[in-house]
Amino acid sequence: QPRVFSGIQPSGGLTLGNYLGAMRRFVDWQERGLKEGFETIFCMVDQHAITVWQDPEALRRQTRELAAGYIASGLDPSKSILFNQSQVPEHAQLAWIFNCVARMGWMQRMTQWKDKAGKNTQNASLGLFAYPALMAADILVYHATHIPVGEDQKQHVELTRDIAAKFNHDYKTEFFPITEPVIEGAATRVMSLRDGSKKMSKSDPSDMARINMTDDADAIASKIRKARTDPDALPSEVAGLAERPEAKNLVNIYAALADMSMEQVLGDFGGKQFSEFKPALADLAVAKLSPISTEMARLMTQPDEIDAIIGKGALKAREIAEPILKKTYDIVGMIRS
Numbered sequence: 001q002p003r004v005f006s007g008i009q010p011s012g013g014l015t016l017g018n019y020l021g022a023m024r025r026f027v028d029w030q031e032r033g034l035k036e037g038f039e040t041i042f043c044m045v046d047q048h049a050i051t052v053w054q055d056p057e058a059l060r061r062q063t064r065e066l067a068a069g070y071i072a073s074g075l076d077p078s079k080s081i082l083f084n085q086s087q088v089p090e091h092a093q094l095a096w097i098f099n100c101v102a103r104m105g106w107m108q109r110m111t112q113w114k115d116k117a118g119k120n121t122q123n124a125s126l127g128l129f130a131y132p133a134l135m136a137a138d139i140l141v142y143h144a145t146h147i148p149v150g151e152d153q154k155q156h157v158e159l160t161r162d163i164a165a166k167f168n169h170d171y172k173t174e175f176f177p178i179t180e181p182v183i184e185g186a187a188t189r190v191m192s193l194r195d196g197s198k199k200m201s202k203s204d205p206s207d208m209a210r211i212n213m214t215d216d217a218d219a220i221a222s223k224i225r226k227a228r229t230d231p232d233a234l235p236s237e238v239a240g241l242a243e244r245p246e247a248k249n250l251v252n253i254y255a256a257l258a259d260m261s262m263e264q265v266l267g268d269f270g271g272k273q274f275s276e277f278k279p280a281l282a283d284l285a286v287a288k289l290s291p292i293s294t295e296m297a298r299l300m301t302q303p304d305e306i307d308a309i310i311g312k313g314a315l316k317a318r319e320i321a322e323p324i325l326k327k328t329y330d331i332v333g334m335i336r337s
């Protein structure tokens, strides 16, 4: 029986990349889990978020906003376990053990570490370096097997497998499962609207590079209108997008939002100019996103309710995590009395 776990950092506002690459697929897993009788667990990973500086008030707001985003997108706290990472201390406790299993060299190879730490690694937090060990703990403290993520997280989920395998080998056990990244769907990598070679990210300094889940219709339309493109018309075949990253990204976003293939989108828009395609994309994005942003805004007027929902979720999560951590302590040789 699979068990599904994934998380998003409350490190800024949610983007269209988070929605298409992660949240929307979480909802599909939730429905599948319900039918097939397996658990789905989704988390706001606030301990990951503070690996880079977060203003405390902003972190609180962003965590609630992320919870609101999950619920507005269709995650239902009565169907999935929905909670905040720091409210389940077993994540950090297991992460310490994994810090002692993982090797420095493994961490140094992580592209996210290289990207986020930049050239001045001496100044990066120790937490940023150890990020993948905490992520492995997030997953393995539930014995999760299926991890739906966007393309950018593939390397971290693979490292989770390495940590599980080394733990199992060192302690001569088969306690931790070998997990699978599940990277599927049309939009596993939504790119920046300003630079087709960079992923759309909540921490991009330019707000014009991303569509935020809280953007209103005017903002969405204006960002799509101003999105960087080349001067040519759209091709009628997907192969014609190979050297045109910005055009490919917009077609990909359209396809994901409309639940169409890129071929189908080009069947409708091949030969058309961006002056025609961009307004159609803006209309589609507004139609799909505005019900979610409206519901998010409504939920955000009731922060106490959000806190109550995630508090209950944390209790449910701990019911699974606590026995797994205890068993891990036994395996490692730690006394519990």
Ligand code: AQP
Binding pocket: 007, 008, 009, 010, 011, 012, 015, 017, 018, 020, 021, 022, 148, 149, 150, 151, 152, 153, 187, 188, 189, 190, 191, 199, 200, 201, 202, 203, 204
């Ligand atoms: N552009 C994207 N396209 C597809 N999927 C994406 N994800 C993020 N950006 C895209 C997926 O969203 C999930 C949560 O990501 P995260 O917030 O935990 O971390 P991240 O990947 O580092 O996302 P951001 O937006 O870039 O945040 P910052 O700027 O704070 O680092 C993951 O499944 C991710 O793949």
